[in-house]
Amino acid sequence: MKNTNEQTLKEVILQLLKTYKLQDGMNETKLINSWEKIAGNMITKHTENLYIRNKKLYIKLDSPALKHELSFAKTKLIKSLNGAVKKEVIEDIIFL
Secondary structure, X not given: OOOOOOOOHHHHHHHHHHHOOXXXXXXXXXXXXXXXXXXXXXXXXXXXXXXXXXXXXEEEEOOHHHHHHHHHOHHHHHHHHHHHHOOOOOOEEEEO
C-alpha cells in the first residue's frame, strides 16, 4: 500500500488558517458581517462603525436613544452574534 499526502482543499485551508493564526480574524469578520442580519435594517442605518478588540465589540451609533435601548439587549445581542459565527468571538459590547 502506498502512502499518500493527499488532503482535501478544505483541510488544507483550515490547516493554513490554524498555522498562520488567521481563524480568529475570519470569525471576527463573519461576526461583523452578521450585524445587519441580527440587528435589523433600522439599527444598521444608525450604525456608523463596528470593530472588535480584546473580545469586545465596539459599536458607534449616531443616536443616544438607540444606544440606551440597545444596552438593555446587550446579552441577547452577544448571544445572537456569537451564534451566527457558531463560536464565542465576543464577550461584551461597548456602545460608542
